[in-house]
Amino acid sequence: MAYIVVIGAGVIGLQTALTLLEAGYKVSIVAKYLPGDEAGMYTSPWAGAIWRTHATAEQKETCEWDLASYAEWIKATEEDGGVEGVRMGIERRQIRVYSSKPTPSLDSPSLWFAPHVQxxxxxxxxxxxxxxxxxxAYDGIAVNPLKYLAYLLRRVKELGGYVIxxxxxxxxxxxxAVRTAAQLVSAERKGRRGEEAANEAVDIDAIVNCTGLGAATLCNDEALFPIRGQTLLVRFAASPPPKRILLSESEDGAVTYVIPRPGTDLWVFGGTKTKGVWDxxxxxxxxxxxxxxxxxxLGREGEGVEVLGKQVGLRPGREGGVRVEVEVVDLSVGGLGDGEGKSKGMVVVHQYGHAGAGYQNAVGSARKVLGLLGEALGTSTKAV
Structure with missing residues (x-):
């Protein structure tokens, strides 16, 4: 089976690597940041992380991506007493979304998701x-990002994926960047298999670019921009509220949210969505x-609320929406494929720009990449 290198280990990169491994591909991940690292540019750990679609009814494919994650997560919370959901760090919780606008009719395009959620x-x-x-209100999903990212990384390794x-x-x-990724993979192979592997060509068939905001520089993509998000991590010392997800949207577009953090007694308070700010x-x-x-x-005073942490993360926004497409890059690829330094067309599947919807887009977006790779490489894949 073809050998794929995924660049980036946020929720998009990890889910994509897992999806490819489940389909039978060989996969290595190369990433600057891994679960457990703390950096503003490593967005995934700082997410509020709930299932709430940002897609409009006209964005058919993005709607399908969101529903794919919803179905998978709901299933994980239902089967076998929800054991897998606990391992993943997700919980099924009612979400209440308040608005400054009048209630739309049930056939309004803004409520396209209503028939698909519980x-x-x-x-x-x-x-x-x-x-x-x-x-x-509907049955939503709250996600503990740290636990969920660790779960994805563990599953990648269990299925034979390598992480560099x-x-x-x-x-x-x-x-x-592709040449450097190949060198890192080659060095990892040497350490894993001994000296005899040192001079082996690393036959990489394709790259999947899940670098988020890093793609602005890597791909010279001027459509990318940061969306600054700031949140608080809090604990209620006494009488915590019901573990619902609460979200309120005001007329000026500001969003306030209160999210229980699964598997803990902690809550996330947010937030901000400031476009174009790198701070x-x-x-x-x-x-x-x-x-x-x-x-x-919440209708509460500040007494009994302890602020344990203050976080900032930069979501990868993109004018025109998410980029998920194939590019064939002409490279001089000494050590890649032919081992003779000849020019070769390297298949690169770009997958970035998910803004604040990375978690709920991840499953469906990864399946889109799986299909694109199958078409580009002429490979057959198992259904996932």
Whole structure:
């Protein structure tokens, strides 16, 4: 089976590697950051991480991606007493979404997902905060990002995938990054199989580029931009609220959310969505505003709430939406494939720009990559 190198180990890269392994491909991951690392540019650990679609009804493929994750996650929380869901770090929780707009009709395009989620309903007037005009509820999913990323990494290794932590020269362009990835894979092979493997050609069949915001430099993609998100990690010292996911949208587009962190007694308060801002330093004033908004959403005072952490992450936004497509890059690939330094067309599948929807897009987006690789390489794959 073909040998694929996935660049990047956020939720998109890890899910893609897992999907390819399940389909029978050989896979290595090369990434600067791995689960457990803390960096503002490593977005996935900082996510609020819930299932709530951002897709519009016209974005058919993205809708399908979101529903793929929903179906897989709901299944994991239901089968065998939800054991797999616990391993994954996910919990099924009611989500309530409050809006400053009147309640749309059930056949409105904005509620395209209503027939596909469980226990959907509109909220009664006495269930809606006074600052909102309408609300909906359904069975959603809360995700513990640290546990979920660790789960994906563990599954990748269990299925024979290899993980190499190393920094690629993204500023030197895609071709040089691919060459460096090949060198890292070759060195890893040498260490794993002994000296006899040192001079073996690393026959990489394709690269999957899951570098998020890093693709702005790697691919010279000017459509990419950061969406700064700041959150708080809190604990309720006494009388914690019901473990629902609460989300409120105001007329100016601001979003306030309160999310229980699965497997813990912690909560995430958020948040911000500031386009075009690269600053990863915590802004104390914004943190205070987030705390006030979230306590207001809960109808509580600040007493008994302990702020344990303050986080900032940069979501990979992209004008025009997610890029998932094949590019054949002409490389001088000494040590890649022919071993003679001849020019070769390297299949690169780009997969980045998921903005704040990486977790809920990941399963469906990875399946799209699986199909593209099968077409580009002429390989048959097992259904996943």
């Amino acid at each position: 226990s959907f309903r509109t909220l009664a007037a006495d269930e809606i905060p006074t600052a909102a005009k309408s609300g909906i 932590q190393g920094e690629l020269p993204v500023g030197a362009g895609l071709a040089e 990863v330093e915590v802004n104390e004033r914004i943190g205070e505003q987030i705390l006030d908004r979230c306590l207001g959403l």
